[in-house]
Amino acid sequence: MVKRVRWSPEAESRFIEVIGYLRSEWSERDATRFIQRTDATVRMLMRFPGISRKGRKGTREVLVTKHNILCFRIKGDELQVVGFWDTRQHPRTRRTTNP
Numbered sequence: 001m002v003k004r005v006r007w008s009p010e011a012e013s014r015f016i017e018v019i020g021y022l023r024s025e026w027s028e029r030d031a032t033r034f035i036q037r038t039d040a041t042v043r044m045l046m047r048f049p050g051i052s053r054k055g056r057k058g059t060r061e062v063l064v065t066k067h068n069i070l071c072f073r074i075k076g077d078e079l080q081v082v083g084f085w086d087t088r089q090h091p092r093t094r095r096t097t098n099p
Helices: 009-025 028-047
Strands: 004-007 060-065 068-075 078-086
Touching (some): 004 009, 009 068, 009 078, 028 068, 028 078
Antiparallel strands (some): 060 068, 068 078
16 A cells, blocks of 8 residues: 655655646635645545556556646655646647656
8 A cells, every 4th residue: 555645856846836726717715626626636546546546657557637637657655746738739749747
């Protein structure tokens, strides 16, 4: 079972960008719901990392919302969030950390 979660600087930055966008273009309530949904997804992955699909280069991916994917890997007892991106981006241009 995973005991810790570590976000890469780029994944954390993208997550914060999404929150900022929701706050400016939608509402604080939508931003809060997004944060809660992401938190619930991470907690679920800590218990059941295998429910996600296989990603690139040994990573796994899970859909947080219909517009956001969280990319991670498990190393020992740590869940490492290595990417967070908008599903509307082209796969070749999305910003992710090289695993």
